[in-house]
Amino acid sequence: MRLRHENVAVRPMKVSDAEDWRRARQQNAAWLVPWDATVPPGGDPRPTTFRALVWRMRRQARRGTTYPFVVEVDGEFAGQVTLNNVVGGSAQFASVGYWIDRRFAGRGVMPLAVAMVIDHAFAELGLHRVEIAIRPENSNSLRVVEKLGAHEVGYAPRYLHIDGAWRDHRLYAITVEDVPPGGLVALVLG
Template identity: 50%
Template structure:
């Protein structure tokens, strides 16, 4: 079991909790209602990769299995207790690296309310303090202006462009890579974000 997992986090109306099997109906509705909104940024399976399972149970089973092995932390993002998106920490490496990659999405109906920056800040603070990671990374398509605003607001450092980094919307797409290390935020990411807003 991963240090600090499972866990629930909150700040004001924003909450984070582990993804559950019983979230399937809400998850399916959110993904269906936001297909156009999320489509340009969603990872897809390349032709040589075979077909990806679209089953919610298969996805949650895989995420929960990786979480038990300390490789992932799949959070549901909530607003006043209602599921509105997700923040997932993946590719967690321990040993001398102590690093992880963060991905996130939020329903269009709740975009622009500061939910995702708050959720990502809460997750980063949890990763640095409780879980003991040293570094977190976020990779963003250069065209994703809303996501670029999130990393800028939270103070992530750009570390370069990764050509053809991830298969998204049917093709290999370039991503700009950002990082934060624990020493960058001695008083926490959320504290710094709220102080600079």
């Protein structure tokens, strides 16, 4: 599966993305650290290699619980969007997380990539709701949810372990009923 709009593409992550992923993470380390999830004391350790990370996410994708996507701009690795915590049954929801190489920030790439993933989640996976949790001081991510037309639905104290501590988050949600004709992509581009 590959989603594309003009020069922005979203596709499943693969093991061969390792070099590009590592380079982007290393070059953007200082910029990403304040927003990066970390493992809390006593938590399950993260995979030690990129290959292990991709295999774990592929296993979760086969189970239908996580879908990791690479974001490309003009064929160049630009970041990642991951649909996480997918729940079926009467809930039919998921959460979405994302990061972008600073070189591509501020160009509308991430709102478009997240819109493509959410449109896919609604149309192809049959989800009803997608949530996005953002640290209150993350103005770049707040701009993404604004462009998506997401509604703030709550405030979660000490919600996620980020940058070495439990951090508060603002919670946003989009339901399938919120999506205009043409999808979120049309809204973002409109």
